[in-house]
Amino acid sequence: MILIIFDVDGTLVFSEKKDSQCFADTYQAVYGLPFPTIDWRKYPHVSDTTIFKTVIQEHFNRVPDEAEEENFRQQFVTNIIKSRAQAPTEFKEVPYAKQTIDKLLKDERFVIGIATGGWKAPAIVKLNFVNIPVDKLIITGADGKVTREDITNETIAKAKAQHGEFNRIVYVGDAIWDVTTTRNMGLPLIGIRRKGDIEFLEKLGTQLVLKDFENYATFLEGVLNVGVPV
Secondary structure, eight states: OEEEEEOOBTTTEEOTTHHHHHHHHHHHHHHSSOOOOSOGGGSSSSSHHHHHHHHHHHHHSSOOOHHHHHHHHHHHHHHHHHHHHHOTTSSEEOTTHHHHHHHHHHOTTEEEEEEOSSOHHHHHHHHHHTTOOGGGSEEEOSTTOOSHHHHHHHHHHHHHHHHOOOSEEEEEEOSHHHHHHHHHHTOOEEEEOTTSOTHHHHTTTOSEEESSSOOHHHHHHHHHHOOOOO
């Protein structure tokens, strides 16, 4: 049995950074201060928890408590839904993502997980936008977790609790931090680059990079054979 873990933003759902801008806009609306940057590489870890706490620490020299974080998270989700309602073409499906998830869920060899650097609630909203069946997935977000390794490890632990040990675990992601995380964890990686700049992840050592999920056979071959980024 193989566990396939997907990232969300840029991997299954493509929003041209609209979700990132919603995060920044929510912060400015709540705190009345400009958000420093939506270049997530500037933060210690690329997770919503870390990003939020880092900016609060910089602006107010304190750590937000759980209630404050939950309030922000709820307003962030509201803004994502409003943004999609105003521009229905935003938060698009990466081509054939839903079809691929549906096929994998019907194949008894595979268990499907989600490990996103975003919080779980907004991730579910975005997956619902493109009709990916969230109730059939093992989903972990950044809630209460600092690093992407923490998030991925929780997905693995949940999957093992439900299904036992796996013969293989593969991650599917789109960004430099997905390369770093899978390399750190010793996990095989399939890269997705919706804009077609597949050389970006190839130069970082990713052995298989696809523009989307159109070629299911190629994707499946990667699931079975691709290695850890070198």
